Amino acid sequence: MITSQDSLVPLTTYSGVIPEKRELTTRPRFSDKVFRAIVTSGGFTSLIILGLIALFLTLQSSTVFRQFGLHFITGFEWSQGDPESGAPAKFGIGAMLIGTLVVSMIGLMIALPISVGTALFINYYAPDWLRKPLTIMIDLMAAIPSVIYGLWGFFILMPHAVYWAKLLHKYLGFIPIFRMPSEIYERSPFIAGIVVGIMIIPIITAITREVFSQVPLDRVQAAYALGATRWTMIRAVVLPFGASGVAGGAMLGLGRAMGETVAIYLVLNLYFIPNFNILFSSGGNVASLIVSKFGESEDFELRALMAAGLVLFVVTLLVNFLSDLIVKRTARKGR
Amino acid sequence: MVEINSKIEPAQTNEIQSEPRSKSRQENKMQETNQVASLASVAAQTSRAINKFTPGSGFETKNVHAWFGKHHALADVSLEFPSNTVTALIGPSGCGKTTFLRTLNRMHEFIPGAAMAGQVILDGQDIYEPGTDVTKIRLKIGMVFQKPNPFPSMTIGENVLSGLRLAQLKRSNKEELMEECLTRAGLWNEVKDRLGAHGGSLSGGQQQRLCIARALAVKPEVLLMDEPCSALDPGSTLRIEETIRQLAGSIIVVIVTHNMQQAARISDYTGFFLSDGGPGQLIEVGTTNEIFSQPKDKRTEDYITGRFG
Ligand SMILES: Nc1ncnc2c1ncn2[C@@H]1O[C@H](COP(=O)(O)OP(=O)(O)O)[C@@H](O)[C@H]1O
Ligand SMILES: [Mg+2]
Numbered sequence: 218m219i220t221s222q223d224s225l226v227p228l229t230t231y232s233g234v235i236p237e238k239r240e241l242t243t244r245p246r247f248s249d250k251v252f253r254a255i256v257t258s259g260g261f262t263s264l265i266i267l268g269l270i271a272l273f274l275t276l277q278s279s280t281v282f283r284q285f286g287l288h289f290i291t292g293f294e295w296s297q298g299d300p301e302s303g304a305p306a307k308f309g310i311g312a313m314l315i316g317t318l319v320v321s322m323i324g325l326m327i328a329l330p331i332s333v334g335t336a337l338f339i340n341y342y343a344p345d346w347l348r349k350p351l352t353i354m355i356d357l358m359a360a361i362p363s364v365i366y367g368l369w370g371f372f373i374l375m376p377h378a379v380y381w382a383k384l385l386h387k388y389l390g391f392i393p394i395f396r397m398p399s400e401i402y403e404r405s406p407f408i409a410g411i412v413v414g415i416m417i418i419p420i421i422t423a424i425t426r427e428v429f430s431q432v433p434l435d436r437v438q439a440a441y442a443l444g445a446t447r448w449t450m451i452r453a454v455v456l457p458f459g460a461s462g463v464a465g466g467a468m469l470g471l472g473r474a475m476g477e478t479v480a481i482y483l484v485l486n487l488y489f490i491p492n493f494n495i496l497f498s499s500g501g502n503v504a505s506l507i508v509s510k511f512g513e514s515e516d517f518e519l520r521a522l523m524a525a526g527l528v529l530f531v532v533t534l535l536v537n538f539l540s541d542l543i544v545k546r547t548a549r550k551g552r
Numbered sequence: 553m554v555e556i557n558s559k560i561e562p563a564q565t566n567e568i569q570s571e572p573r574s575k576s577r578q579e580n581k582m583q584e585t586n587q588v589a590s591l592a593s594v595a596a597q598t599s600r601a602i603n604k605f606t607p608g609s610g611f612e613t614k615n616v617h618a619w620f621g622k623h624h625a626l627a628d629v630s631l632e633f634p635s636n637t638v639t640a641l642i643g644p645s646g647c648g649k650t651t652f653l654r655t656l657n658r659m660h661e662f663i664p665g666a667a668m669a670g671q672v673i674l675d676g677q678d679i680y681e682p683g684t685d686v687t688k689i690r691l692k693i694g695m696v697f698q699k700p701n702p703f704p705s706m707t708i709g710e711n712v713l714s715g716l717r718l719a720q721l722k723r724s725n726k727e728e729l730m731e732e733c734l735t736r737a738g739l740w741n742e743v744k745d746r747l748g749a750h751g752g753s754l755s756g757g758q759q760q761r762l763c764i765a766r767a768l769a770v771k772p773e774v775l776l777m778d779e780p781c782s783a784l785d786p787g788s789t790l791r792i793e794e795t796i797r798q799l800a801g802s803i804i805v806v807i808v809t810h811n812m813q814q815a816a817r818i819s820d821y822t823g824f825f826l827s828d829g830g831p832g833q834l835i836e837v838g839t840t841n842e843i844f845s846q847p848k849d850k851r852t853e854d855y856i857t858g859r860f861g
Contacts, residue, residue, distance in 0.1 A: 443766065
């Protein structure tokens, strides 16, 4: 038995000098090097393309920003000016940005409940034989070109939607967004929102369905073993677990809705006045502005369109960035 | 109570195939007898209220079979669980203990292609009777799983009461119920100051006791436990064993365990399952004292002496 301290042999002699941290390296194999080169170049290619697009747009539009400054974003007019009368060109896409937001929000509000419902149906309610065909059909929806949605929206949906809009105005007209400055219901943000909403259903559904299908089985079983019904199980287990996926899907859908071009061009009346009366025939979004003006514009207006493109580019990046944040924030809870 | 399955084929050779060297064999023999003696003495030490099964009350199964698709996993299990008793189910892995347990509260049918035959009777009612509300059955027959699985999106308190929410039950004195269940599960003192913390912040053993508390909150008549301690440290295991003994005063507990010491310590009755390559069967059931001191079947004896499994 050891009784006194000095009979202990010290196992370590710590001099107090902290050695330099060693570099931790390994010599990669040749095959690893090749593979690494391939994936690295792949990864960088997309970064470079993204950078080049931003650079191109910035260079092309710099004169526009220099001339109008912040007014380009907050202004509500679009005129080339008139060389004869000497009226200056005025470009401001404020109304288009508002239109982008309004239409995407309407689209999201329509698409989100339908998508979450569809995903829940496919995962938890549909009979086995229906699951696969339903999934394939929804994925197919994503493959339909947006011009088709636009045409369908214009010719088929619009007459019905005008009727719904009239009902909304009649019974809920006291709510500011359902007021009508004058009785024109065609090509309104409401109709554009429905079209965009239908267009983004597949992507939101696909993502939520995927996340819902990853809910840990032991939690599902724990809920059922406590006498849960399907719906109470979904509320207690599936939705908290899937919340981040739903948020991520919604943001992706939002990004897609904001960039939507041709369909909006067909079903929305382009007007450079900010319009929050969603049933009224006036609106526009940045992307549809660009297609509608691109063919006939020259010189300075063309540059203004590039500037609009740059703004859209930045806003879309911001939304993506934000969606990442939201997904991470919500993912921490509920898992 | 004791009902030995009559359809079992005669005992097969379950001796260890490869002959160990004679010396170590001698040692093995000694160890075995020691082990049997100790298991038997453990079993004998536990005080038991031997209730007789009264037909028409309590819980019993009649000729239960189970399949996974074409795979016949369990054959002809008839068992009676008298009220206020703990029944341990033992047997080598893969012999159908979990499958049997999951037929008892209709969790078996969640697995695609799963099928069953026979009857499971609670209070004179067949729980597989067409038209039965399966959610009500699972309220009466609760379950604790092998791996602790509290709901991570809920706090400790919410976890305990989650059954009320899930089964849409109304209760007024929720605080009382929460304390009562946590106390019965032996967790109250450890968590009473942090009921608002998330369930995932507890240790594995605490999580499992939380799951027991959660299962108790809906006032089940039967509690099924599938190796509830297999992932836990000895301390937590001991706490849960105490909990189980206390529960036996008021409900029926059916527990699957790999640990024969545990079966000897906590159960009133023990059933031994075995699969000889075919479907798993109930080889023998009896009071825990009998099973560990004088098993009737050679295979039971071989298993509890550690000769296989
Ligand atoms: N989900 C499943 N699908 C198919 N076969 C299964 C499934 N679960 C268990 N089995 C089979 O059923 C038999 C019994 O398994 P189980 O009840 O888990 O045994 P134990 O719990 O006694 O270890 C085994 O042969 C196993 O392979
Ligand atoms: Mg098992």
